[in-house]
Amino acid sequence: MARIDLVDLAQSYNGNDAPLESFALKPVTMTWRQGGAYALLGPSGCGKTTLLNLISGIVTPSRGQILFDGKDITPLSTQKRNIAQVFQFPVIYDTMTVGENLAFPLKNRGIAKAEVDARVKQIAGLLDLTPYLNRKATRLTADAKQKISLGRGLVRSDVAAVLFDEPLTVIDPELKWQLRSKLKALHRELDLTMIYVTHDQTEALTFADTVVVMHDGRVVQSGTPAELFDKPAHTFVGYFIGSPGMNIVPAEVSGHEARIDGHVIGLHRNYGVLPKAAKIEIGVRPEFVDVAPPASGLLSATIERIDDLGRIQFARVRVGNTKLAARVPPGFSVSGDTAGLVFNPAYVHVYADSHLVEGVA
C-alpha cells in the first residue's frame, strides 16, 4: 500500500489549451495517506471516474503528477502501477472455480502455493465465499460473481492501492447493505489503501474514513463524514450530503448577525463586514432549525407539508421564495399553516459565493 500525492493534477478531454473552466478535472493537489479508506463522491459527470482513471493510468493527465510513496508514476502504464481494480460489473473467469479466480492475481505473480492458499482462504472467509470455493464461477448469481471480483481486487497484499468504481451497482439491495459494512471491515482487516468511487452518499459515508466530495470537476471538500455534516466547506456539500440536505438561505450578514426577510438571527461567530459583491448565504442543517408556534421574535414561515421519517419529523416550509426543512421537536404538534423558526446559532454557517466563511470566535 502507498501514500498517494496528486500534484496540480488536471484533465481536459478537449485538448490542453482548452479553457480551465471546461476541464473535466480542474487542478487538484492533495495527499491520500497510506492505508486510508477514501470515497470519491459526487453526482454523475462531476469527474470521479476521470480522477480514478488518472490514478489507475487508464487516462494520461493533461497536467500534473501522481506520486506513489513519493515516486512519480505518471508516465507508467496501468500494469506497472501495481494497483488492483474492481469495476461496476464482474470481471472473472467463468470457466475457473471461485478458488481459482481468487488465486489468479497471486499465481500470476509467482507467489508460493502455501501463501496463495492461505490468502485465498482468508479472503473467501471474509466475503462468505468459502462454501463456493470449488464451484465453477459460471453457475453463480451476478451478486456472487461481483463478490468474486471484490475478492480478486483484495487478494493481493502488496498493491499500492485498490480502486473501486461503483462496485455495488449490480448487487441486490439487501446484500448491498451487508456488503457496504463488510467492505469497511475488510479495510480494517487488510490494511490496504482503498479508493471507492460512488454517487451514493450512504455508500461513501459507510465505507470511508475520508470522503472527497466532487462537484463540476473540482474537489470541493475532503473530510470525515462528521466534518462534512457539521461544517460543509461549500454549499454543494451542504445540500448533497444529508437527507434532507442543508438549508441554504440568502441573507445579509455583518458582525454577529444574519438578516433574513428583515428578521435578525444571532450568529456564534463574528463575520465583520463581508465583501459587497459576494453572494452571501447562511447554511443550516434541518436538524438545527426547529418549528415553534409563531411568535414576534421568530422568523415566520409557511408550512407546506410534514415529512414523517419515523424517528424524526421534518416540516417543509417556505420563507418568501426560499424553501427550508426544519425539525418538528418531539411532542410538538403542528397546527395551522404558519410557524416560527428557531435556529441553533452554533450550527448556522455563513457562505460567500458558495464557500464557507470562517468567522472569528
Ligand SMILES: Nc1ncnc2c1ncn2[C@@H]1O[C@H](COP(=O)(O)OP(=O)(O)OP(=O)(O)O)[C@@H](O)[C@H]1O
Ligand atoms: N473519454 C472521454 N471523452 C470526452 N469526455 C469525457 C470522457 N470521459 C468523461 N468525459 C466527460 O468528463 C466529465 C466527467 O466525467 P466522469 O465520467 O469523470 O464523471 P463521473 O463523476 O464519474 O460521472 P459518472 O458517474 O456518470 O461516470 C463529463 O462531462 C464527461 O462527459
